Amino acid sequence: QVQLVESGGGLAQAGGSLRLSCGTSARTFSSYSMGWFRQAPGKEREFVAAISRGGRIYYKDSVKGRFTISRDNAKNTAYLQMNSLKPEDTAVYYCAADQDSFPVSSDWHHYDYWGQGTQVTVSS
Numbered sequence: 001q002v003q004l005v006e007s008g009g010g011l012a013q014a015g016g017s018l019r020l021s022c023g024t025s026a027r028t029f030s031s032y033s034m035g036w037f038r039q040a041p042g043k044e045r046e047f048v049a050a051i052s053r054g055g056r057i058y059y060k061d062s063v064k065g066r067f068t069i070s071r072d073n074a075k076n077t078a079y080l081q082m083n084s085l086k087p088e089d090t091a092v093y094y095c096a097a098d099q100d101s102f103p104v105s106s107d108w109h110h111y112d113y114w115g116q117g118t119q120v121t122v123s124s
Helices: none
Strands: 004-007 010-013 018-024 033-039 048-052 056-060 068-074 075-083 091-098 118-123
Touching: 004 091, 010 056, 018 033, 018 091, 033 068, 033 075, 048 068, 048 075, 048 091, 056 068
Parallel strands: 010 118
Antiparallel strands: 004 018, 018 075, 033 048, 033 091, 048 056, 068 075, 091 118
16 A cells, blocks of 8 residues: 655745645655646546656646646655646645556546645635
């Protein structure tokens, strides 16, 4: 069982920045592709970004140029740097680990392990 723990959410003003972290004690962290998803009240969970085992990166169109996903396998941690935040980015953000998809999947159903979620609120 892989446990993922997110941190770094909070309140930001529009145009501001936040950095989310997703850590795990799993020794096999490097064997998972990692994704970030978000869910706003009353909306479906949606893909934000993903990074493959080899470092290939994919983004939701609306966050391209503003968000940066990365991973540090030595620290068993994935990150989501969020800049130029907008009120529409407000949601609970989840990190997830996928052991099977190649290189990555944007479909949350394919992910095997999930963090508890962290709230991101952007005020206008």
